[in-house]
Amino acid sequence: MAPRAYVQPVVETTTIFNPAIFKGKVLFCTGGGSGICRGMTEAVMRHGADAAIVGRKLDRLTQTSKELEKSTGRKCIPVQADVRDPALLKAAVAKTIETYGRIDYVICGAAGNFLAPISTLSENAFRTVMEIDTIGTFNTVKATLAHVRQAKGSYIHVSATLHYKASPFQVHVSAAKAGVDALSGVLAVEEGPHGVRSNVIAPGPIAGTEGMDRLTPKTPEAQARLDAISPLGRLGAIKDIEHATVFLFSDAAAFITGQVLVVDGGSENLRTVSLPYPQSVLDPESVQKIIKPRL
Numbered sequence: 001m002a003p004r005a006y007v008q009p010v011v012e013t014t015t016i017f018n019p020a021i022f023k024g025k026v027l028f029c030t031g032g033g034s035g036i037c038r039g040m041t042e043a044v045m046r047h048g049a050d051a052a053i054v055g056r057k058l059d060r061l062t063q064t065s066k067e068l069e070k071s072t073g074r075k076c077i078p079v080q081a082d083v084r085d086p087a088l089l090k091a092a093v094a095k096t097i098e099t100y101g102r103i104d105y106v107i108c109g110a111a112g113n114f115l116a117p118i119s120t121l122s123e124n125a126f127r128t129v130m131e132i133d134t135i136g137t138f139n140t141v142k143a144t145l146a147h148v149r150q151a152k153g154s155y156i157h158v159s160a161t162l163h164y165k166a167s168p169f170q171v172h173v174s175a176a177k178a179g180v181d182a183l184s185g186v187l188a189v190e191e192g193p194h195g196v197r198s199n200v201i202a203p204g205p206i207a208g209t210e211g212m213d214r215l216t217p218k219t220p221e222a223q224a225r226l227d228a229i230s231p232l233g234r235l236g237a238i239k240d241i242e243h244a245t246v247f248l249f250s251d252a253a254a255f256i257t258g259q260v261l262v263v264d265g266g267s268e269n270l271r272t273v274s275l276p277y278p279q280s281v282l283d284p285e286s287v288q289k290i291i292k293p294r295l
Contacts, residue, residue: 008232008265010239017246023048025151026100028093030083030140031109033060035209036241037158038068040107043242044249045072052096054079054089055110075099083110083136089143103147105249108137108180109158115169115275117284126172133176137183145191152195154249157184159202159260161268168273168281177202181260188258197257199248204264207235231266240265 027044031037032053041051045068053068053076055061061078068076079095081088096103112132116125137157148155159181163174180200187198244263247253262268273280280287 008234010234010237011243012239016243017047017250019046020048021246021250022105025049025104026096026102027051027105027107028054028096028103028144029107029109030054030081030136031111031158032107033057033064033078036203036206036238037107037109038064039238039242040109040156040158040245041076042068042072043246044105045074045076047246048074049105050075050100052077052079052092052099054081054083054092056080056082083139084131086139086142089139093143093147097147102151103144104151104153106140106144106148106153106155107158107245108140108155110136110140111158111173111176113170113173115287116172117169117281118171120284121172126175129172130176130179133173134179134183137180141183141187145196148196149191149194154196155184155187155198156245156248157181157198157200159184159200161202161204161262161264161271164268165271168275168277169284184260185258192257197253199253199257200260201241201244201248202260202262202264203236203241204262204267205230205235206241207237209238229267229270229272231270234265236263236265 022044025048027041027049029037029041029051032041032051033055041053045051051068051074053061053065058078058080061080065076065078077096077099079092081092083089093103110132112129141155157180159177160173162170163178167174184198184200187196191198240263244261248256248261275287
């Protein structure tokens with residue numbers, strides 16, 4: 001097969017947006033210690049905001065906060081909390097308010113994922129993903145809403161595209177992210193009159209993330225399939241999600257709420273199952289090497 005004639009470049013965030021558009025603002029981000037949510041946090045900080053990143057692993061959060069402060073020149077505090085525990089989230093919000101006095105933007109990004117067929121997925125594993133993704137998002141909204149209302153701020157919920165088409169071995173995440181999308185829509189309708197916006201970013205296949213490492217078979221055939229369903233000629237980059245984040249929080253999106261912004265280079269239009277079908281569902285052991293242990 002001949003190589004593609006054009007591959008869309010990854011553009012640096014700071015070459016697009018005014019670097020001071022979020023000056024004086026504060027971001028509260030769950031899941032901000034690593035991966036996509038770390039990148040989203042860094043992008044908002046690069047444009048003037050201070051931040052609080054929330055997660056379960058304090059050592060990771062502490063290291064990330066130092067790195068973000070160094071790379072952006074803004075302040076970032078690490079706050080240990082489990083989004084499944086409303087009391088801990090409320091304490092995290094209280095610490096953020098004590099430090100900064102306000103919360104303008106919230107990224108609900110805490111999530112969990114692994115591959116497992118329904119036949120072997122435990123009830124506990126299904127419940128855990130629902131609790132982290134969907135209930136954790138609800139808990140985050142409840143803990144922050146009064147402050148976001150006061151600031152007439154905005155929410156971004158990190159979702160996925162897995163539930164748009166039935167994705168084998170992803171029943172837990174598909175159900176959880178569908179719930180997140182629905183929650184955001186209702187939040188937009190109920191809180192719009194209070195000046196609050198709520199939107200979803202749904203990343204497609206993003207290179208260099210834990211999700212891609214967990215969910216993508218490490219075979220030449222699988223990589224070829226990913227390349228084939230990317231109309232823009234490449235996998236996504238975390239920078240692509242950063243661009244969407246800055247846009248949705250900015251005044252450029254002041255009339256955008258209740259929406260799901262898919263950032264996938266058009267791949268969802270061509271997506272098929274990434275695992276051999278029906279072999280993988282008839283014989284899950286045949287793909288056991290890429291199935292992570294159940295929660």
